[in-house]
Amino acid sequence: MPTRSRLHVPVTPARPGEISDFSWLRLSPAGAIARPEPGARSGDITFLADGLVRVLDDAGEAIGPWHPHLEVQDLQIGLRHMLLTRVFDDRMQRIQRSGKISFYMRSLGEEAVSVAQAQALRPADMLFPSYRNQGLQIARGRPLVDLMCQVLSNTRDMCKGRQLPVLYHWREGNIFSISGNLATQFPQAVGWAMAAAIRGQDAVAASWIGEGASAEADFHHALLFASVYRAPVILNVVNNQWAISTFQGFAGGEQRTFAARGPGYGIAGLRVDGNDFLAVHAVTQWAAERARTGHGPTLIEHVTYRGAAHSTSDDPARYRPRDDYQHWPLGDPVERLKQHLIRLGEWSEERHAGLSAELEDHVAASWKEATRFGTLTDPPRLDPHLMFEDVFREMPPHLRRQDAELRAERGQG
Amino acid sequence: MAQMNLIHALNSAMDVMLGRDPAVVVLGEDIGYFGGVFRVTEGLQRKYGEHRVLDTPIAEGGIIAAAIGMGVNGLRPVAEIQFADYIYPGYDQIVSELARLRYRSAGEFFAPVTVRTPCGGGIRGGQTHSQSPEAIFAHVSGLKVVMPSNPYDAKGLLIASIEDDDPVIFFEPKRLYNGPFDGNPNQAAVPWSAHPLGEVPEGHYTVPIGKAAIARAGSDLTIVTYGTMVHVCEAAARGLGLDAEIVDVRTMVPLDTDTICASVARTGRCVIAHEATRFAGFGAELAATIQEQCFWNLEAPILRVAGWDTPYPHAFEWEYFPGQARVVRALRTVMEAG
Numbered sequence: 001m002p003t004r005s006r007l008h009v010p011v012t013p014a015r016p017g018e019i020s021d022f023s024w025l026r027l028s029p030a031g032a033i034a035r036p037e038p039g040a041r042s043g044d045i046t047f048l049a050d051g052l053v054r055v056l057d058d059a060g061e062a063i064g065p066w067h068p069h070l071e072v073q074d075l076q077i078g079l080r081h082m083l084l085t086r087v088f089d090d091r092m093q094r095i096q097r098s099g100k101i102s103f104y105m106r107s108l109g110e111e112a113v114s115v116a117q118a119q120a121l122r123p124a125d126m127l128f129p130s131y132r133n134q135g136l137q138i139a140r141g142r143p144l145v146d147l148m149c150q151v152l153s154n155t156r157d158m159c160k161g162r163q164l165p166v167l168y169h170w171r172e173g174n175i176f177s178i179s180g181n182l183a184t185q186f187p188q189a190v191g192w193a194m195a196a197a198i199r200g201q202d203a204v205a206a207s208w209i210g211e212g213a214s215a216e217a218d219f220h221h222a223l224l225f226a227s228v229y230r231a232p233v234i235l236n237v238v239n240n241q242w243a244i245s246t247f248q249g250f251a252g253g254e255q256r257t258f259a260a261r262g263p264g265y266g267i268a269g270l271r272v273d274g275n276d277f278l279a280v281h282a283v284t285q286w287a288a289e290r291a292r293t294g295h296g297p298t299l300i301e302h303v304t305y306r307g308a309a310h311s312t313s314d315d316p317a318r319y320r321p322r323d324d325y326q327h328w329p330l331g332d333p334v335e336r337l338k339q340h341l342i343r344l345g346e347w348s349e350e351r352h353a354g355l356s357a358e359l360e361d362h363v364a365a366s367w368k369e370a371t372r373f374g375t376l377t378d379p380p381r382l383d384p385h386l387m388f389e390d391v392f393r394e395m396p397p398h399l400r401r402q403d404a405e406l407r408a409e410r411g412q413g
Numbered sequence: 414m415a416q417m418n419l420i421h422a423l424n425s426a427m428d429v430m431l432g433r434d435p436a437v438v439v440l441g442e443d444i445g446y447f448g449g450v451f452r453v454t455e456g457l458q459r460k461y462g463e464h465r466v467l468d469t470p471i472a473e474g475g476i477i478a479a480a481i482g483m484g485v486n487g488l489r490p491v492a493e494i495q496f497a498d499y500i501y502p503g504y505d506q507i508v509s510e511l512a513r514l515r516y517r518s519a520g521e522f523f524a525p526v527t528v529r530t531p532c533g534g535g536i537r538g539g540q541t542h543s544q545s546p547e548a549i550f551a552h553v554s555g556l557k558v559v560m561p562s563n564p565y566d567a568k569g570l571l572i573a574s575i576e577d578d579d580p581v582i583f584f585e586p587k588r589l590y591n592g593p594f595d596g597n598p599n600q601a602a603v604p605w606s607a608h609p610l611g612e613v614p615e616g617h618y619t620v621p622i623g624k625a626a627i628a629r630a631g632s633d634l635t636i637v638t639y640g641t642m643v644h645v646c647e648a649a650a651r652g653l654g655l656d657a658e659i660v661d662v663r664t665m666v667p668l669d670t671d672t673i674c675a676s677v678a679r680t681g682r683c684v685i686a687h688e689a690t691r692f693a694g695f696g697a698e699l700a701a702t703i704q705e706q707c708f709w710n711l712e713a714p715i716l717r718v719a720g721w722d723t724p725y726p727h728a729f730e731w732e733y734f735p736g737q738a739r740v741v742r743a744l745r746t747v748m749e750a751g
Contacts, residue, residue: 126486160519169518176485177518181509187475188510191482198438198464199487217502221475228470390520391555393578396623396667 010249016317020327025303026050026257027329030057031064035282038290042268049259049269052303055278060339068282072346078119078139078277079341080355082111082334085135087359088144089308091367092151096312100375101151103165107132109307109325112277112333113208113238115139120284121206121234126196128176128189128207131166132238132306140173144366153382154374160389161382182213186222186235193233193291194225204291206234206284211258211301212243215251223265223299230296234287235267237299238274240306245319262299274302275333278340303330384410417613418605419590422564423453423529426571427491429617431461434489437575440467440476441493441529450495451531451590477503477528481511484524491575497532497584498544511580512555527574527581532560533641533688534720534734535588535598539727545640545689545720550582551665551698557622558665560584562643563593563610566663569620577622586640586688596645596736625669627676631658634682634747637673637699639663642686642718642735649740655748665695673699674706681712682750684743688735691719713750716743 013021033051036044055062070078089106096104107114114135118127129136137147149156151165158169169177176192179185189207196203209219214237226233237258241248251258262269268290272283280302287298305328309316321327341347374380388395388403395403417425430437439454445468448455458466469476473494480490494500500507507528515523534543551558557579561567567585574581588594592603605611628643633655636646639662650657658676662668677683683703685696696717703715718735726733 128482158519158521159517162519163517167517169521171518171521177514177522179510179517181505184478184506184510187478187506188482188485191479191484192486193482194479195483195486195488198483201486205482217474218478218506221472221478224470224472225475225479229467390516392557392667393515393523397670398667 010247010254012247012249014321014324015319016321018321020321020324022327022329025329026052028052028054030054033064033066035065035286038286039293039295042263042266045268046263049257049263049271052271052273053279053283054273054276055282056276056336056340060336060343062278062340066279066282068278068285070278070281072344074119075337075341076346078115079334079337079347081115081135081139082277082337083355084359084362085111085115085138086334087356087363088134088138088147091363093312095367100377101165102376103312104151105131105166105311106308107134109332110238110240110274110304111135112280112337113236113274113302113304116277116280117206117236117284120281121288122203124174124203125288126174126176126189126192126203126205128185128192128205129178130185130208130210130213130238131178131180132210133208134166136175137168137170137173140170140175142170142173144363145370148367148370149373152370152373152375154370155380155382156373157382160386162387183209183216183218185209186218187225189235190222190225190231190233193231194229197229197232202292204232204234204288206236208236208238210243211237211239211248211251211253212246214258214261223261223267226297227265227267230294232291233297234284234291235297235299237301238304239301240304242306242310242316242320244310244314257301259299259301267296268298269301270298271301271303273330274304275330275336277333277337305330414612415615416606416611417564417568418592418611419564419567419585420451420453422568422613423571423585424455424457425613425615426568426575427454427457428460430572430575431457431465433617436487436489437491438465438467438483438488439491439493440469440480442469442471442495444468444493449493451587453529454493473499473503474506477506477511477526480526481506481514481524484526485522489525489575491527491529494528494530496542497530497546498541500530500546507550507556507582508553512553515579516555523578524580525578527571527583529571529583529585531587532584533586533588534725534730535594535641537727537730538725540724543725545584545687547584547665548689548693548695551695555580556666557581558584559622559663560586560640560665561663562586562589562628562640562661563608564605564613565610566620566626568613569618570622570663572617573619573622576619581622584640588641589644593644594641595648596734598731623664623667623669625663625672626661627672628659628661629657631656632680633657634684634744635660635676635680636684636686637662637703638686640688642688645735645737646686646740649737649744652737653741653744655744657744668702670702670706674703677703677707678710681710682747683711683715684718684740684747685715686718686735686740688720690722691717692722694719713747716747718743
């Protein structure tokens with residue numbers, strides 16, 4: 001019997017030089033978790049927070065009650081969008097290394113989360129993304145040139161040069177502006193959803209944060225307000241295991257799943273295989289139906305793995321085994337959907353190679369087009385005086401004076 | 414016109430706006446059924462329903478964040494933070510999100526949120542119910558910051574704030590809720606009914622954001638102040654028999670430097686007064702701006718009157734508060750100099 005208190009420090013399963021270990025990860029076989037009605041009481045479905053909803057088995061077969069029975073064409077579109085996200089990411093990474101852009105963040109291994117969810121939601125549903133959800137933009141049809149011009153901070157940058165690369169927004173596509181301060185969008189999405197309910201709109205809100213950011217107070221505010229007002233919102237925790245160098249145990253993942261925070265607040269909590277396109281699609285449809293029919297919010301934990309570095313400023317070899325991702329038990333989302341389609345007889349390695357080549361060409365052509373509007377090193381350049389606009393709707397006198405001062409400083413006075 | 418105290422005037426502003434614009438919603442702790450701890454929202458939920466006048470959990474960060482989301486979805490939220498001292502859990506959402514949403518999205522997204530919050534001391538509130546944190550909001554790019562000193566301005570400025578598409582932090586000097594307090598706690602309270610600016614129109618009107626007011630015209634010196642200190646300074650100058658011009662700043666951001674500097678240029682002498690702590694307080698910005706524009710008109714150094722640079726102590730409230738004695742000393746010094 002211990003006779004005094006003891007400080008527990010979460011143990012990271014494997015650091016550089018050690019053998020990757022995922023034996024602690026609790027998995028359920030594909031098809032094993034029951035699918036309750038979307039209107040079920042949150043207290044009656046707490047098993048969803050502890051299990052793992054999976055549809056695709058190891059052989060690429062779709063099985064069980066969560067099988068969404070999507071049209072083949074939709075599966076092919078999903079595969080295309082995931083692959084496009086990956087090709088785009090890879091290209092941006094290489095371009096950052098060449099110095100044409102300052103910074104980038106890849107979503108390698110997490111593509112199914114954004115792409116399947118965007119596909120399962122309606123265009124009017126409002127998305128409050130984190131910085132690793134570029135798949136939402138791609139699945140909603142955002143031209144790559146727009147994204148690239150933002151990353152370049154060039155003359156066609158949607159943010160007018162005010163934001164770090166990848167902090168996109170898209171009013172027309174109902175995708176909210178990405179902050180850069182973690183988790184702030186989570187309770188904002190709840191407020192948006194509360195307004196939707198107040199205004200009698202049919203749309204729901206969805207938001208994404210990493211498991212690391214779930215430690216922020218904003219996560220708890222979001223769950224609390226979502227629960228209190230039963231807001232039509234889908235709150236997604238993308239558990240990719242790593243917050244830069246910090247393992248998910250330090251965000252509180254050792255004792256309970258992140259999905260289990262939901263039932264604690266009286267919210268449906270659901271844990272899903274985030275690398276299983278069909279499972280992510282199915283649970284999102286379920287949560288959207290739940291929200292749209294007045295049964296309130298759902299917290300979804302997507303169990304996935306951050307296959308790439310946190311950002312181009314990060315080197316994961318310093319804090320995790322180099323081949324850690326190769327040992328990840330839930331595989332690769334693109335590969336798994338591809339195998340499923342091949343098994344259905346609706347895809348082949350040849351078609352896949354052809355698609356890859358087509359997307360590479362598309363990304364290369366888009367990049368060529370985007371750089372016509374300027375890069376960090378080549379003109380044209382944004383007018384620096386844009387910095388004084390949009391601080392307020394109308395420019396107040398002190399900013400007009402400072403604008404004039406800058407003009408004088410630049411010899412234009 | 415009706416006789417209103419500051420509470421009634423603020424209530425009337427929200428009543429008018431809830432009635433005129435279906436997008437307006439009011440939210441905060443205890444503000445619905447109960448009508449707010451200072452009664453500012455009394456009767457609004459009964460009149461407009463629980464969907465438009467919402468009681469919230471005790472989570473200021475959540476209140477501000479929810480208001481931002483509502484604003485993005487077309488509503489025009491008025492969030493009450495029960496005391497300005499409680500606003501800090503919402504500070505990140507105000508500074509990093511509300512203030513910069515329009516900027517970072519190049520105008521595609523904005524949230525027209527008004528944050529109402531009672532500030533200032535003189536009510537035996539101790540260090541957690543007495544603060545005046547206007548400077549830390551005025552320092553943030555993208556926020557408008559307002560503090561009225563009387564019922565007429567309070568209603569007109571609050572309506573202007575709600576109608577404004579930019580975020581507004583609206584400070585309510587709570588010692589003024591019931592009357593124009595002159596800094597003397599031992600004197601019988603004076604009601605707003607005895608003050609000309611306690612006469613308030615019942616319907617819709619605005620007082621423009623970004624315009625200071627000449628609370629009293631005079632020629633001996635200029636006192637630049639706002640909130641409770643407008644009344645304290647008036648009484649102090651009157652006691653000295655000085656013909657002081659009192660400029661009520663009303664809006665810290667955007668600051669009406671024209672009105673302030675025109676007055677100082679005319680009188681050549683200036684005292685700045687606020688209840689908030691002195692060091693890096695808003696008075697420092699005022700003093701710097703005035704000397705930049707009026708240096709050659711000044712006949713004496715600009716002096717600041719403020720709260721001491723300590724937390725607001727419960728037992729020594731009136732030794733802390735910048736009352737008439739402290740104002741008088743500054744006025745004398747400035748009048749005797751040069």
